[in-house]
Amino acid sequence: MVKGFKITMLIILFCISCIVKAEVDVEIRVNLAGYLPNMPKKALILSKEALTAPILLLKNKSGDLLKTYAAIPSKDPWPPFSYYYMVDFTDLIDKGTYYFELQNTAIVSKPFNIGSYPAWQEDVIGFIRTQRCGFNPHIKAYCHQKDGLSFFGIRPDSTQIDATGGWHDAGDQLKYLITGSNTTARMLMAYQINPKHFKDEFNDRGLKGANGLPDILDEAKWGLEWILKLHPKPNELYHQVADDRDHRGFKLPNEDNADYGWGPNSFRPVYFATGKPQGLSKYKSQAMGVSNIAGRSSATLALGYEIFSNLKGYETFAKTCLKAAKELYKMGQEKEGYQQGNSFGAPYRYEENTWADDMEWAAAQLYKISRKKNLLKDARNYATIIGTWSWMERDTTNHYEMYPFVNMGHYALWQVGSDQDKKQMIAYYKHNLDRIQKKADENPYGVGQLFVWCSNNLAAAVATQCMLFEAMTGSKEYRPLMQDHVNWLLGLNPWGSSMITGIPEHADTPTDVHMPFWRINKDTIKGSLVDGPIWSTILKKMIAIELSEPDEYLQLQPEHIKYRDDWMDYSTNEPTLDGSAELLLILTYLNE
Incomplete structure (x- = not known):
C-alpha cells in the first residue's frame, strides 16, 4: 500500500514536471499593442519541441471562450525555438481586449486589443x-x-x-x-x-x-x-x-x-x-x-x-x-x-x-x-x-x-x-x-x-x-x-x-536604455524607438559593449541576432x- 502510494506520487510528480517543462519551452507571441479591425492579424507559437495539432483558444478579458484557431506549422524556425506555429485570426474584427490560451495547457499570450491605436x-x-x-x-x-x-x-x-x-x-x-x-x-x-x-x-x-x-x-x-x-x-x-x-x-x-x-x-x-x-x-x-x-x-x-x-x-x-x-x-x-x-x-x-x-x-x-x-x-x-x-x-x-x-x-x-x-x-x-x-x-x-x-x-x-x-x-x-x-x-x-519605450503601456518595453535621463535621473521617456536587434557577427565586433547585469532574454535569444535591454549595450538599446x-x-x- 505504501509502496504503491509512493509509485503513484512519483508518476504524478513526473507528469507535473513534464507539464512545467513544456510550458517553459513554449511561448505565444502577439502584437502587444493590438491590431486594427481591417488589418491582417497573426499570432505565433514558439516551441522547443514539436506540438501535435496545437489549438489556440481566443478568450475575452473576462476569460470567456469565443473561438478556437488551429495553428499551422511555420517554416524556417529561429533557434532556440525549433518549432513555430502560426495562427491567422484576421476574421476577428470586433473591438475589444483579448488573449490566447494554448489548449490543454496554462500557457497564455499577453492581452491585445482590436481597434484604433491611441495617439502614440x-x-x-x-x-x-x-x-x-x-x-x-x-x-x-x-x-x-x-x-x-x-x-x-x-x-x-x-x-x-x-x-x-x-x-x-x-x-x-x-x-x-x-x-x-x-x-x-x-x-x-x-x-x-x-x-x-x-x-x-x-x-x-x-x-x-x-x-x-x-x-x-x-x-x-x-x-x-x-x-x-x-x-x-x-x-x-x-x-x-x-x-x-x-x-x-x-x-x-x-x-x-x-x-x-x-x-x-x-x-x-x-x-x-x-x-x-x-x-x-x-x-x-x-x-x-x-x-x-x-x-x-x-x-x-x-x-x-x-x-x-x-x-x-x-x-x-x-x-x-x-x-x-x-x-x-x-x-x-x-x-x-x-x-x-x-x-x-x-x-x-x-x-x-x-x-x-x-x-x-x-x-x-x-x-x-x-x-x-x-x-x-x-x-x-x-x-x-x-x-x-x-x-x-x-x-x-x-x-x-x-x-x-x-x-x-x-x-x-x-x-x-x-x-x-x-x-x-x-x-x-x-x-x-x-x-x-x-x-x-x-x-x-x-x-x-x-x-x-x-x-x-x-x-x-x-x-x-x-x-x-x-x-x-x-x-x-x-x-x-x-x-x-x-x-x-x-x-x-x-x-x-516592444521596441518603443513605454509603448504600449503596461507591457514589456525597453526600460534600461542607453540615455542620460534614465541613467542619471531614472526618467523613463516614452515614445522613443531603440536601435533594435543586430546580427551576432556584428555585435561581436562592436567596441566596449558589456552587460551591466545578466541578460533577461538569454533563454530567448536567437543564434544569429541579439537584443538586450541593458544600458551598456548601445548597439541594440x-x-x-x-x-x-x-x-x-x-x-x-x-x-x-
Whole structure:
C-alpha cells in the first residue's frame, strides 16, 4: 500500500514536471499593442519541441471562450525555438481586449486589443522634444550655448558661428544635419498627410501650454530654424556639431563635461560641408559632394514653406524657408555627391553615400511650389539615377549607408508628376517591397529588414513604404508585410518586447536604455524607438559593449541576432532621434 502510494506520487510528480517543462519551452507571441479591425492579424507559437495539432483558444478579458484557431506549422524556425506555429485570426474584427490560451495547457499570450491605436505619435513628438539642444524643456535648462567654432569652412578655423538649437542625436549630445533634416521632414509630412491627428498642448519652447500651433509643428519649426542657422549665407552649409569626443560617460546636457580644447562645457566644433573627406584625427569620413544634406535640407525647407505659408503669422518665416530651400538646391546641383558624418576617436560615423534621392525630393518639392518645368525635369533625372537602389536591394549595408531608409523623393515625384511618372514611382516602390517580401517569406515573423545597427529603423521604414504604396495605388497588396513589421516593433518578436519605450503601456518595453535621463535621473521617456536587434557577427565586433547585469532574454535569444535591454549595450538599446521619427507616419496611420 505504501509502496504503491509512493509509485503513484512519483508518476504524478513526473507528469507535473513534464507539464512545467513544456510550458517553459513554449511561448505565444502577439502584437502587444493590438491590431486594427481591417488589418491582417497573426499570432505565433514558439516551441522547443514539436506540438501535435496545437489549438489556440481566443478568450475575452473576462476569460470567456469565443473561438478556437488551429495553428499551422511555420517554416524556417529561429533557434532556440525549433518549432513555430502560426495562427491567422484576421476574421476577428470586433473591438475589444483579448488573449490566447494554448489548449490543454496554462500557457497564455499577453492581452491585445482590436481597434484604433491611441495617439502614440504625440509621445514620439514628446521624446523628440526632450532631445532639444539650446533650451531643453525636459530639464528646463539651457545647454551648449557656445555652439560653436567652424572648421574646414570658408571662414578661418575656430571662427565662432551660431549653431545653437537643433536636437541631440541619441544618448550622446552630438547634432547632425544628416539626421536632423530627415527628422524635421518626417514631422512635416506626418502633419501634411493627417493634420487633424495632432494636439496642441505645448508652446514653442516645449513647455506645457497651448499656443495655437500643433505640437508637431512647434517641433518641426525648431528643426527648420536650426537648418537655417546652419545655412547662414548662400554659399555656406554646416553639417555637424561636435564629434565622438562627447563620449565621456552619461551627463545631463547642461552639465556637459566634454572638452574639445577650450575647457569642459565650452565651445564645440561645427563642421562645414566641403564635399571632401573630413576628420581631425585618424578616422576620416568619405565625401564627394554635398547633395545628400543640401538636397534633403532643401526638401525639408520647401515642406516647411508649404505648411507655414498657410498659417497666419508665419508668412515671413515661410518665405525665409523657401529662399534657403532654393539656395541649398543650387548648392546640391553644384556639388553633386554625398557628405558623411565625422568621427574622431572611433570608427563609427554616419556613412551615407547616396544623394540622388535627396535631390529628387528637393526638385519635386520645389516644383510643387513654383511649377517650373526645369525642376520637374531635374526630379525625373535624379529619380532615374537612384532608381530602386536602396538598402532593400542589399544583403547587408554599412551604418546609415543608404539613408534615408525610405526614398521620399519617389513619393514626392509621384505627387506632382505625370501619369507616366506616377507609374514609374510606383514600380520603384513595388520592386523594393518585393525584395523585402522575399526575405520576409524566409522566417516565421514575416520581416525582411537587415539586422545591422539600427535595424528597427529599417523595420519602421518598410512599414512606412508599404503605407505610402497603398496611398499611391489603393492596393492592399502589402498590408500583411506592413503589419508584420509593425508587429515586430510591438512585441511579436523573439523577446516578446516592444521596441518603443513605454509603448504600449503596461507591457514589456525597453526600460534600461542607453540615455542620460534614465541613467542619471531614472526618467523613463516614452515614445522613443531603440536601435533594435543586430546580427551576432556584428555585435561581436562592436567596441566596449558589456552587460551591466545578466541578460533577461538569454533563454530567448536567437543564434544569429541579439537584443538586450541593458544600458551598456548601445548597439541594440539606444533610442535615436531619427529612428523615432521613422515611427510618425505609420503610428498616425494606425490612429485612424
